[in-house]
Amino acid sequence: MPETFKHTFDTPVFKGDVAVPLGLYIDGKWVDGANKTTIDVINPTNGKTFTKISEGTPKDVDIAVAAAQKAFETVWGLNTTGNDRSRLMHKLADLMEVNEDKLAALEALDNGKTFVWAKRADIAHSITCLRYYAGWADKILGQVIETSEAKLTYTRHEPVGVVGQIIPWNFPLQMMAWKIGPALATGCAIVMKPSEFTPLTALFMTELIHEAGFPPGVFNLVNGYGSVVGQAIAEHPHIEKVAFTGSTLVGRKIMEAASKSNLKKVTLELGGKSPTIVFDDADVDQAVKWAAFGIYFNHGQCCCAGSRIFVHEKIYDEFLQRFTEHTKTLKVGDPFDPENFQGPQISQLQYDRIMGYIDSGKEQGATLHHGGNRVGNEGFFITPTIFTDTKPNMKIVQEEIFGPVCVVIKFKDDDDIVAQANDSIYGLAAAVFSQNITRALSTAHKLKAGTVWVNTYNMLYPNVPFGGYKQSGIGRELGEYALSNYTATKAVQVNLHIKM
Numbered sequence: 477m478p479e480t481f482k483h484t485f486d487t488p489v490f491k492g493d494v495a496v497p498l499g500l501y502i503d504g505k506w507v508d509g510a511n512k513t514t515i516d517v518i519n520p521t522n523g524k525t526f527t528k529i530s531e532g533t534p535k536d537v538d539i540a541v542a543a544a545q546k547a548f549e550t551v552w553g554l555n556t557t558g559n560d561r562s563r564l565m566h567k568l569a570d571l572m573e574v575n576e577d578k579l580a581a582l583e584a585l586d587n588g589k590t591f592v593w594a595k596r597a598d599i600a601h602s603i604t605c606l607r608y609y610a611g612w613a614d615k616i617l618g619q620v621i622e623t624s625e626a627k628l629t630y631t632r633h634e635p636v637g638v639v640g641q642i643i644p645w646n647f648p649l650q651m652m653a654w655k656i657g658p659a660l661a662t663g664c665a666i667v668m669k670p671s672e673f674t675p676l677t678a679l680f681m682t683e684l685i686h687e688a689g690f691p692p693g694v695f696n697l698v699n700g701y702g703s704v705v706g707q708a709i710a711e712h713p714h715i716e717k718v719a720f721t722g723s724t725l726v727g728r729k730i731m732e733a734a735s736k737s738n739l740k741k742v743t744l745e746l747g748g749k750s751p752t753i754v755f756d757d758a759d760v761d762q763a764v765k766w767a768a769f770g771i772y773f774n775h776g777q778c779c780c781a782g783s784r785i786f787v788h789e790k791i792y793d794e795f796l797q798r799f800t801e802h803t804k805t806l807k808v809g810d811p812f813d814p815e816n817f818q819g820p821q822i823s824q825l826q827y828d829r830i831m832g833y834i835d836s837g838k839e840q841g842a843t844l845h846h847g848g849n850r851v852g853n854e855g856f857f858i859t860p861t862i863f864t865d866t867k868p869n870m871k872i873v874q875e876e877i878f879g880p881v882c883v884v885i886k887f888k889d890d891d892d893i894v895a896q897a898n899d900s901i902y903g904l905a906a907a908v909f910s911q912n913i914t915r916a917l918s919t920a921h922k923l924k925a926g927t928v929w930v931n932t933y934n935m936l937y938p939n940v941p942f943g944g945y946k947q948s949g950i951g952r953e954l955g956e957y958a959l960s961n962y963t964a965t966k967a968v969q970v971n972l973h974i975k976m
């Protein structure tokens with residue numbers, strides 16, 4: 477039997493006990509992985525292992541897929557009504573509400589994001605997301621299509637079957653909610669792999685799924701390494717659709733595995749190098765605050781992070797000075813201290829990657845304007861960092877850093893800025909700051925990005941689609957758009973009175 481992680485939090489923001497099962501969850505039961513091996517779970521504030529989860533294997537993925545198939549064909553999918561699924565999903569959201577502090581504390585411990593932001597953003601948004609999709613469960617409608625008076629023709633949006641979902645470590649619970657929401661609403665059965673860097677909220681959430689009363693096999697969770705369990709999901713012949721959030725490199729592997737196996741449907745939510753454009757008629761005070769939130773929120777570990785900040789030459793000096801002052805006020809440290817805005821990066825690997833980018837910026841001749849240092853003697857803390865005097869081909873201008881590092885670039889005219897902003901292999905998000913509505917919107921329409929924020933940043937709503945142009949991904953999550961990822965359209969043609 478898998479062990480349970482028991483922990484007493486005694487922090488300024490949360491005091492209480494939590495218990496998290498550490499196994500795999502297959503067919504409604506907690507089990508060990510087939511090889512009985514474990515994976516260390518590390519606290520990013522000190523780099524130390526604080527618990528171990530069961531490690532899944534491809535054999536466990538097979539068992540989980542079989543359980544999901546059985547559930548789909550007997551007690552889920554077309555055997556349920558939308559209303560049944562909606563009630564279960566609302567029950568789950570109720571349980572999340574009751575446990576919101578525990579979820580936020582686990583996210584802070586495991587991921588390093590601050591408790592305050594975890595509760596306000598990750599947990600709150602995950603609950604709203606589940607309620608939003610619970611509302612869709614009984615509104616998955618086909619069409620009646622007029623073809624001829626002699627016929628009745630209609631479409632059905634049927635659940636695709638068993639789906640695989642591979643979740644990253646930057647928003648562990650939120651990415652889980654974005655993925656299970658539309659899958660459960662449409663009636664798909666799920667095999668999920670959380671990131672081994674941040675498995676705790678997914679494991680706790682799985683216990684809530686169990687408590688909510690979802691039939692065994694509807695939701696299965698297999699911990700493990702991406703190259704093993706993730707790969708087994710991506711190439712499984714009985715998984716009909718795979719959803720992945722993570723790096724572009726791994727996104728390619730997922731597509732390749734899908735194409736070499738059963739041509740399963742693929743949705744990918746990948747990297748970004750999003751531009752923030754500040755025109756000379758912007759409200760500078762607001763632009764500074766939103767741009768800082770755009771890059772530094774979640775320690776820069778956001779796929780939509782606004783890591784390239786373009787500022788009109790007329791206000792460049794003023795903006796840079798105020799942006800730097802604001803950056804200095806963002807406190808870095810213990811995620812359980814309510815004064816702190818930023819905690820540690822997720823891992824030694826990510827810490828080293830980010831520091832490597834900071835070194836490359838210096839080596840390639842950019843000016844390290846602010847930050848660039850480690851904070852403290854242990855853990856993976858990095859100061860919010862600003863580079864200036866960059867050239868378009870520098871690595872820090874082109875590549876996703878996935879840390880609290882931005883470049884601030886001066887621009888001259890409106891036409892040139894669109895070309896510069898679009899000079900990226902990515903196209904996830906962008907932001908425009910201007911008080912002139914024509915200028916703001918005509919720029920927004922020319923940007924090659926799945927989301928464009930005007931005079932704001934990082935605002936996400938469960939009913940607004942999110943996803944990428946270019947190499948930032950395939951398909952859209954959230955909103956009504958995400959439902960079609962999980963359904964297949966069937967056209968039924970009924971002959972009323974045409975004789976052969």
Ligand code: NAP
Binds near residue numbers: 669724745779
């Ligand atoms: P990653 O390698 O893309 O991993 C994301 C998830 O995919 C993890 O669960 C990973 O497991 C799994 N995975 C890895 N190889 C796989 C394979 N062959 N088949 C199926 N799944 C596989 O991301 P990372 O290494 O954690 O971070 C690297 C970079 O990815 C970051 O610097 C950032 O640029 C980007 N990233 C983007 C997002 C986003 O929101 N778009 C999120 C996270 C990371 P393992 O951890 O075991 O490899």
Ligand code: MG
Binds near residue numbers: 702
């Ligand atoms: Mg990884």
